[in-house]
Amino acid sequence: MSRDRGGSEGGESHHSDGDRGHDHGEITPLEAAAERVRDLRDEWSDRWAVETASLDRIAGRTLAEPIDAPSDVPARSHATMDGYAFDATEGYPYELVDREVFPESDPPAIADGEAVRIFTGAPLPAGANAVLKQEEATVEDGRLDGSPTEPGTYVYERGSNVAAGERLFAAGERLGAKDAILLGDLGIDEVPVTERLSVGLLATGTEIHEGRHDDLDSPMLAGLVRGWGGEATYEGTVPDEYERVRDRIAGVAADHDVVMTTGGTSVGDKDYVVRALRDLGTVHFHRVALRPGKPIAVATLDDSDAVAFAIPGKPVGAHAVTALVARPFFTGSTALPTVDAAVASDVGISVPGFTYAVPVTLDGDEATPLGHVDSPLAVYEETFDPSVLSSSTRATRADGFVLTESALSAGEAVAVVPYPVVER
Structure with missing residues (x-):
């Protein structure tokens, strides 16, 4: 039976023998562990394939290349109110031009002392720099009068939102649904993103393998991975037998970018996962100064170039340590808004x-x-x-x-x- 699934999980009891290091390594501070995992993401990111994603599918995806604004936004100044457009550096009254400017219009230029009727979203005519909203306007005999108006009033000015050439998105940035608004405004229909990380989930423990205990961890971990933009595949269970644990980890790693195991991460007689990871590659740290969830291990595997997260088996601790330590590998962020x-x-x-x-x-x-x-x-x-x-x-x-x-x-x-x- 894998000892980190039951009673006094290794490293989670009140006893401190396992906290003094002894022969199973130092305990890594939580913040340092999360930062190391984020650095590991940066080291591994150039190995990830790139694909394109349409704007309706960018949420949770990681941008593969930076994006600069191809042009000014808006490309032309336009009105933000229904009213009258004119050059506000001059004074009332203005001669009203016998035209109306709509959003779809190609507006006429106006001369000094002239004004034109304009509607919300319509491009500002050449020669105009302000809009007087219609509620404040008075028109008599073709002449416009109204409240004092400064240049720029009710005008969405060209380039005031985005200037051509401006860096708006960095490579490696994780996109959200709201980013489709700006990208669409830039005229961009699809963006280059890294392929979703493929994660193989492997539950260890004879009691799990034989169906005597339910696997509560794998569905939870699959949900976390998918929430972070990855793809999770359940790869089954393996009993507490060293060679079978090692070989199953290697097999899962051959098919996925990331392996997530549960159970077998502590110091019990049948806790074989960390030993297997050491035989298959490099363990970057084992045990984090977090309670619950301490006996996590993070490794890179030589033959497959996969990254492995060995998660302790107790479900609440497993969620806590995965969310705090493994998350930066998927999202690129260690930030924790509170x-x-x-x-x-x-x-x-x-x-x-x-x-x-x-x-x-x-x-x-x-x-x-x-x-x-x-x-x-x-x-x-x-x-x-x-x-x-x-x-x-x-x-x-x-x-x-x-x-x-x-x-x-x-x-x-x-x-x-x-x-x-x-x-x-």
């Missing part, structure tokens, strides 16, 4: 030197630690218990989590990372 709240209960910590991901529910600006005895999930009274909480599937009903390296006091201001931030 919302401000006040913690509702005292939360103690058992072992210093770790970052604790404390799940919380939000009610207005109050953050209740889900798992605290005062919450609907009573896992701990005061001292945060990452080991049990990591297995408590109800903890997924939290709205987000607080990252802290020290104890929290009731009423203390905290920064909550909402789950959607790390899932897209």
Whole structure:
């Protein structure tokens, strides 16, 4: 049985033997681990193939080349109100030209002292630099009068949105649905993007392989990968037998850009995954100073050029460490936008030197630690218990989590990372 799926998962108990390094390496600080994974993305990015994506399919895709504005936007100045266009450096009254300018019009030039009727979105005639909206205008005997108007009033000026040649998108940038608006305005119908990363998911553990325990991790990891713009394929299970673990990892790596394994990452007698990764390539780090989720490993595999993420088996810890450490490889970002709240209960910590991901529910600006005895999930009274909480599937009903390296006091201001931030 893979020991990091049950009870006191290796590295997640309150005992600190595994925290002193001994013969299984140093613990990498959380921020350093996330940055190393982001750097790994940069090192690997030139190996990824490029394809084109239409604007309706760019959300979540990574731009392969920079994009500069091909022309000024707008290409011509135009009116943002229905009214009258004229040169506002002159004074009222203006002689009204017997024409109307619509968005589809090719407007006439106007002479000094002249004005022309214009409608929202219509190009500004040569000789005009302002628009007087119709509600403020008075027209008598073909002459226009109205409120004082400065040059530029109700005018969307040429190049004021985008100047020709301006760098708007950088290579490696992850695009969102809103980016289709600007790209479409530039006249760009499709963009070069890197192919979606192919991820093979492999669950380890005899209890999983034999169907005695459900695999709760793989569907969750598939959702994370797809939310980050990748493609996830479930590649099945493998029992706790070293050669079979090693060979299955190698086989999955041959077919995918990324391998994600679950289970077998701790220091138990049958935790073979990290040993297999060392035999197949280079382990960049094993164990991150995060609770829950500590025993993650990140490796590159020699024969396949694949990247491997070995994820601990407890599902809540697996989600936390994958979202915080593996995410930068897919999104290129380590940023974690937060919302401000006040913690509702005292939360103690058992072992210093770790970052604790404390799940919380939000009610207005109050953050209740889900798992605290005062919450609907009573896992701990005061001292945060990452080991049990990591297995408590109800903890997924939290709205987000607080990252802290020290104890929290009731009423203390905290920064909550909402789950959607790390899932897209």
